[in-house]
Every structure is written in C-alpha cells, then in structure tokens.
Amino acid sequence: MLGTINPEILFLQEEDEVKAGLLDMKQILEITEKTYALLGKGEIQNPPKTHLGIPEGSGENFDSFFNTMPCHIAGDMNIAGVKWAAESNANATTPGIPYGIDITILSDPATVLPFCILDGTVITAMRTSAVAGFQAKHCAPSDTKTVTMIGAGVIGRTMIMAICEAIPTVETIYLCDLDVAKAEALAAEYKDQYNVEIIASADSKACADKSELIIGETTARKPFIDASWVKPHSAIVCVSNEANEEVVKAADVNVVDYWKQMKTFENKAIVKMVEAGELAEEDIVETSELALGKQVRTSDDQFIYACSLGLGALDITVGYQIYKNAMDMGLGTTVKMWDKPLWE
Ligand SMILES: NC(=O)c1ccc[n+]([C@@H]2O[C@H](COP(=O)([O-])OP(=O)(O)OC[C@H]3O[C@@H](n4cnc5c(N)ncnc54)[C@H](O)[C@@H]3O)[C@@H](O)[C@H]2O)c1
Structure with missing residues (x-):
C-alpha cells in the first residue's frame, strides 16, 4: 500500500498475472501509448539500462546477459520500480524454459518500500510487441x-x-x-x-x-x-x-x-x-x-x-496495472520484509 510503512509485498506469479488480465493486448497497447506520452511530457525518469554480459566483457558474444532497468513515474501514478531482465542463449535450445526471463519490483517512492514483486517475463513479451x-x-x-x-x-x-x-x-x-x-x-x-x-x-x-x-x-x-x-x-x-x-x-x-x-x-x-x-x-x-x-x-x-530496445518504465506501468487488478481480485501471495525492522 503506497504511503504506509507496512512492509508487506504482494508476489504475483505468471498464473496470477494472466488471471489479472495480462494477456489483454488492447489494455497493454493503451498503457503503452499512455506511458510514451508521459515520457514525452517529462513525467518519467528512465536512465539507460545497465548491461552485464556473461562472460563479462565479451561484447556481443555473450552466452547470457542481465540488464537492470530502473525508473520513476511521476504524476498520478508516482511509483518507482526496476526490471531485472535476462536472456540466455542456452535457453533457446532447452525445453521448459523461456529464452528471456525477467522479474519486476514496484516500490513506493515515499517510503522506498517495495510493495509488489512480479514475474516480468510475460509482461516483457506483451509490452515489447505492444511497442x-x-x-x-x-x-x-x-x-x-x-x-x-x-x-x-x-x-x-x-x-x-x-x-x-x-x-x-x-x-x-x-x-x-x-x-x-x-x-x-x-x-x-x-x-x-x-x-x-x-x-x-x-x-x-x-x-x-x-x-x-x-x-x-x-x-x-x-x-x-x-x-x-x-x-x-x-x-x-x-x-x-x-x-x-x-x-x-x-x-x-x-x-x-x-x-x-x-x-x-x-x-x-x-x-x-x-x-x-x-x-x-x-x-x-x-x-x-x-x-x-x-x-x-x-x-x-x-x-x-x-x-526498439525496451523501456523499463513500460514494464513498471504495465506491472502496476496488473498489481491493481490483482489486488481487486484478491490474487497473489503476500510476503513480508520483516515483522519489525531489526535496526532503524
Ligand atoms: N526490444 C525489446 O524491448 C525486446 C524485449 C524482449 C526481447 N527482445 C528480443 O526479442 C528477440 C526474440 O526473443 P524471444 O523471447 O521471442 O526468443 P525465442 O527464442 O522465444 O524466439 C526467437 C525465434 O527467432 C528464431 N530465429 C532466430 N534467428 C532467425 C532468423 N535469422 N530468421 C528467422 N528466425 C530466426 C528462432 O528460431 C526462434 O524461434 C530477442 O532477440 C530478444 O532480445 C527485445
């Protein structure tokens, strides 16, 4: 919950996100257009993603990579977040695992508490094609x-x-x-x-x-x-x-x-x-x-x-909509950062 010191985090796995409407492409296209309009109006801070190729320093010849994609969206939304995005060449030929795997964290900019962690893999696929x-x-x-x-x-x-x-x-x-x-x-x-x-x-x-x-x-x-x-x-x-x-x-x-x-x-x-x-x-x-x-x-x-190369802020705006839908529907699993912070 934004603006509170409640350390609860809603965890949403893919199945919850699908129930919460993630496969509704019409909705994702609308969020995409709105997010780019906010970006154009200067309401979004989205530093370039940081790229980590594995093995590090191998340029384009990596076997896998990780990107960090942080952002803040101002205005009515006022949320911060980050996508930890990854892709692996080995996955392309391994049944049972996607080529790209992502996880997304939504945070309250006032208390800096994370309030939702959600699978970012299907969000990425939906928003990439929406762009x-x-x-x-x-x-x-x-x-x-x-x-x-x-x-x-x-x-x-x-x-x-x-x-x-x-x-x-x-x-x-x-x-x-x-x-x-x-x-x-x-x-x-x-x-x-x-x-x-x-x-x-x-x-x-x-x-x-x-x-x-x-x-x-x-x-x-x-x-x-x-x-x-x-x-x-x-x-x-x-x-x-x-x-x-x-x-x-x-x-x-x-x-x-x-x-x-x-x-x-x-x-x-x-x-x-x-x-x-x-x-x-x-x-x-x-x-x-x-x-x-x-x-x-x-x-x-x-x-x-x-x-396109992928805008982290779009993962966050899509993720936030899915979070709100999931909250309304009572979906997901709640975990806590702490019962009482050890030190403050
Ligand atoms: N721009 C973005 O925001 C963004 C976001 C996520 C992924 N991507 C990129 O999207 C691409 C696809 O990702 P994915 O998860 O669908 O991968 P995937 O492994 O699920 O599918 C890729 C497909 O491309 C095919 N392919 C490879 N080379 C080909 C060629 N020369 N001609 C025809 N087909 C070819 C493969 O056989 C495979 O079926 C990746 O390069 C990924 O980096 C971009």
Missing part, C-alpha cells in the same frame, strides 16, 4: 494488408496479438522462422483467434517481398535484413538486431523507442549510422513523439524503419 504494434500503426502504410513476422518464439506470439489489435486492415500474416515447424505450430494455434490468415514459412525474404510491413523478433545475433528488403510503401519494425545500417540509410524516417537509451548501445545499426555521420540525431523520431501526436507517415510512398 512494435504501436510503432507499426504509425509507420506502416495506411492500407497494410500483408505482414511478414520473422521469429516464431515468445515475442512472435505476442506480436501476432499486437499487430492484429493495432492494425485492423491486416488480412495475411506470414510467420517465418528458421525452425518452420515452430512457425507452423504457432500459426495453427492462432488461426481462429483473429480474422487473419497466418501462413508459416521458412523463407522470410520471399514473404517480405510480398508485404507492406516486416517485423523482426528473432534471436539472430547478426543483422540479415539489408537494403534489398527495402521498398517504397512499406515499413520495417525490429525489436532486435535484424536490420543493418543500409536499412537505416534507406529510410525516409527512422523511429526509435527511446534515443537516450538506444545511443548507449554502440552495436545498434541506427547508433552506428549516427556515429558515422550518416544520420543526424535530430532527424530520429522518438516513439514518445508518436504518442504525443506527431505524424511520421505523410505519404504512402515512404519507407519507414522503427526499432
């Missing part, structure tokens, strides 16, 4: 009917939800993966959930050639989308390292989720282009600007590129 969906809504041509999604993993699953909610004109999704059986299984699972045909494929490039919108949500360590994928009347939206510098260069408009953070990651294609003097920082459009009403697609001929 891509929100960017795609603004960046894709207005008549977008065909989408290629590359990556049929956890984020691929939530991407189907986000794109079907955010872009109602979509009729066909090509769902591509190196592991085509995985794409086929996911396509079968979602075939009746939206009024959209989902076609599994292993040939991302051929599908992309037929699509107005291309979305990358893979674990590829090196970019595989280059200038040959670019065409007018289209958009590419990536949540990871799928597109290379040629794509950034070819774009009429480049959109990022949060430049202050993105620019601290030197391996990102858009950052390399700025460093090389090929793209001016002031020409990059922030997702917060989209949330505050900026129009980036001014003609259907444009090619627009958008990318």
